[in-house]
Every structure is written in C-alpha cells, then in structure tokens.
Amino acid sequence: VSADEYIKIVILPFMGHGHLIPFLALAKEIHHQTGFNVAIANTPLNIQYLRSTLRHDPNPGIRLFELRFTSSDHGLPPNTENTENLTLDLISKLFSSSVYLRTPFHNALLEIVKQQGRPPVCVISDVFFGWAVDVANSVGTVNITFSTGGGYGTMAYVSLWLNLPHRKTDSDEFNVPGFPEICKFHVSQLHRFLRNADGNDLWSRFMQPQISGSLRSFGWLCNTVEEIEPFGLDLLRKYIKSPVWPIGPLLPKPWVTKSLSSNCDSLYRQLAGKEPEISPEKCLQWLDMHGHDSVLYISIGSQNTISPSHIMELAIGLENSGKPFIWVIRPPLGFDLKAEFRSEWLPQGFEDRMNKSNKGLLVKNWASQLEILSHKSTGAFLSHCGWNSTLESLSQGVKIIGWLMVAEQAYNSKMLVEEMGVAVELTRGIQSSISSEHVKKVTEMVMDKEGKGGDMKKKAEEIAEHIKAAVKDELDDKGSSIKALDDFVSSIKTRKQDLYVVSAR
Ligand code: UDP
Secondary structure (H helix, E strand, O other), X not given: OOHHHOEEEEEEOOOOHHHHHHHHHXXXXXXXXXXXXXXXXXXXXXXXXXXXXXXHOOOOOEEEEEOOOOHHHHOOOOOOOOHHHOOHHHHHHHHHHHHHHHHHHXXXXXXXXXXXXXXXXXXXXXXXXXXXXXXXXXXXOOEEEEEOOOHHHHHHHHHHHHHOHHHHOOOOEEOOOOOOOOOOEEHHHOOHHHHOOOOOOHHHHHHHHHHHHHOOOOEEEEOOOHHHOHHHHHHHHHHHOOOEEEOOOOOOHHHHHOOOOXXXXXXXXXXXXXXXXXXXXXXXXHHHOOOOOOEEEEEOOOOOOOOHHHHHHHHHHHHHHOOOEEEEEOOOOOOOOOOOOOHHHOXXXXXXXXXXXXXXXXXXXXXXHHHHHOOOOEEEEEEOOOHHHHHHHHHOOOEEEEEEOOOOHHHHHHHHHHHHOOEEEEEEOOOOOOOHHHHHHHHHHHHOOOHHHHHHHHHHHHHHHHHHHHOOEEOOEEOHHHHHHHHHHHHHHHHHHHHHHHHHO
C-alpha cells in the first residue's frame, strides 16, 4: 500500500441511520480537513446503504469495510441489521447482537495493519461499542468515542444509564450524578426502557458495560459547539475525565452559506431513500408568500408519528391559532407509516381550508427540513428535539416548541429550555394527551414577536451566530469547532509517535 493510500482512521458507527449519517459526515469532515483516508466498517446491509449514498456524492478519501454479520444468526429476520427495519422489541436484539461484531472488527483492523505495516492512528467508534477500546489497543492504536448527541444530552444519557438514579428514590423528581443539585430530572423525561431498567434487565446489561467501556477511550468527539454548550461540556469533561472535542455541527455544508439551492439534498434523504411528496421548490415558494418569521414548521423526526387524537388536536389548535404552518405529516400510530395518508385522520375539510387560505401546507411523510428551516419566513419549529433537528434549527436561529419522544430528546429539550432559553415544551412522550386549546396557546405565545416569543428568538439568533463563528475556517480566523478538530488530530498524531517510540525500543 503506498503512503497516500494508507487508511489513517477506522470508523465504526452503530447500525442505525441516526448513527450512520453523522459518522459519515464525520468521516467526510476529517478527510476534508486533514486529507486522511478514512475507512467505515459495518455490516453488509449498512455498507450497502453507505455505498449508495457515496454513489450520489463520491469521496475518494472514504473506504468501506464489510464486517461479517448475519442477522438470522441472532434471532433477527434476514437482512435487518439496522434499527430502521425493526420493531422496538427487535431493536433490543440488534443491540445485544452487536457485541458479535468484535471479532470481525478485530480481524478487519489486523488486515489493515498487515497491508499497511502500521496501525491506523485511531479508531472512532460509537458509544455502544465499549469493547472497541480493547480491540483498538490490541492492534497498537487507540479508540475515540464519537457521541452523535450534544454535550448535555450525552452527559445525561451516560450518567442515567450508569447510575439509574431514578431507581434509588420514590420521588418522580431526582438528581443525576454529575449534574448540580438544583438541576432536577423527572421520570417523565425517561424513555420506558430506562425508566424500567434495574441493572439486570436486557437494556442495562447491554448499556452499562458498553458505556463504561467507552469511558476508557482516549477521548471523545461530540457533535456540538463549545460556545453553545459550555455547561453540558463542562459536566461531561468532569464526568468522563478525558478530552472532549466539540467538532460540530456536522450538517450538510451549504447550510453555512444561508443560500441553500432548492436541490440541496440532505444526507438523510439520500440514505433513507425517501423522496418528498411535495417538492422542495414548492415548499420554498409557499414560504415566499408569507411574512418574515411568521411560519411554524412541524416535524417530529425521521421515523416518529403521533396518535390519531394528537393529529386531531394539533390540527384544530393550529387552525384556531391562525398562524401559518408547514406540517410534515404521517399516518398515525397503529397504521403503516408508508401507507397513503387519509383525510379522515384530520378534521373535516381541514386540508381544503388550509389550501384555500394558504394558511397551512401539509407535506406527507418527508420534507427538505434544512431548506425550510433556513427560509426567512420560518419563525419556529415544533420538533421532537432529536439532536440533528436541534442543531439544524439552532444553526438557523429558529426557536423551538418541543414534543420529545424517545432517546436523549428529553435531555436536549431540558437544555434548550433551561440553559439556552430558546424552547418551550408542548408535551412529553407519545402517551401524553394534548388539547387543541393548549396547542393554540403555546403556538401563539411562541410565534409572538414580542414577549417570551421575542426573547426566545433573540437567544436563538445569538446561538446561530456562535455556530457560524465555530465553523469559520480561514487561515487566520478559525472557529472553535475547526480548532477542536485540529487539536484532536494533533493529539492522536502525538499519541501515534509515542507508540512508535515504544515499539522501536
Ligand atoms: N428530516 C428531514 N425531513 C423530514 C424529517 C427529518 O430532512 O421530514 C431530517 C432532519 O433534517 C434531520 C434528520 O432527518 O437531519 C432527523 O434527525 P434527528 O436527529 O433530528 O431525529 P431522528 O430522526 O434521528 O429521531
């Protein structure tokens, strides 16, 4: 292998689109900033997804490595090595079976070492692969954990799983180790897997060793920005006691320029293979008809939906508020998400009234989110507070109404409300009930340009400025995220030299 073909970094994402996408973005960013060749290792199906994404956007610095893994060996249906294709119950099986990637991953690293005559400078693995630390060390390199979440969300997730503090009290409110006393958490902020975890259940038995393993990494990379999360990053650094490099936000590049062309494709769309039913151009034209900061954009992530009564109450509340909106809408819970949307799920005549009055645009299934968020007419975002959506919204200075569903979304929302002051919560979870009056009240309050709505907007705009500054990449003016990536690279290079000194002795 010639020197310019060396694989310098090997990346191992978890098997779900929500992980593959930021890891691929990370691989591209590292290659772009350093020229390093980066290999992404994963199971055959996920490599196939990545290959088709890279076909749209070829990148010679990125190699793909297939790891042997057969889902049916682990009680999973054939060809289901990705959370997207699985029901919640089978997802836990996918997690447990992921430890079987250890041997094929080790073999892949040994093969790289054999071909190159030297190990890669580091492995970057997901927080769910704590075993990668020992595997990386065994071939003479180090492991870095990449958290696809923010500093605060990662800190909460790590400490909650490792300590299960809610199990040690009868109260619904409790403290989380590593957070200051006054920063109380509430059981309604925990996903049911975590709420029910007792240290001996399937999820704890997977999460606890993997997360503790990851704490032995050489350092952590985080998809966030130093200046927007000083509190969360400080807590995380103290808790994990190793360097944390905030190198985000890893978003498709054109967002920086604020001049997204209408055919700018998000990574998600390519990877998920979902085409918007209403073209991005049409959404933008619709937004053009509305005033500055006047439209509420509603979307709850790539795979969630809400109940039939939620859809009804949301629709009535929005109509009564009179505020214009774009709503990415899917069949309700209990129905096939890929099925045709039925008008009976909405109040009678709703879609017609919204079309005629230009008050609401319903986009079935999937919209070009970043383009909508970056349009000047978009004033607020009703979001599930998934980390990518959060970063996308903040990068455009758009305030948030939170309706959190699962994973670390409740912690993201807690931070958006308490630390940043850019969000209010509409409700929590899929089981919660909402009324149209509440939807109307919250929508009016947030869309208001004065009062609380005005304050939220001001804060969101300040955060957007910090994010833009963090990714500035000029010779004499580098932002914090660019500097963090430089620092990460020089740390692993120094580490590499240490290893050579050791092996040369
Ligand atoms: N997304 C989109 N259009 C949609 C729904 C989602 O482009 O209609 C994209 C969104 O821009 C974001 C990603 O899908 O990049 C969702 O990621 P997030 O972390 O917010 O939530 P998840 O889907 O993983 O729960």
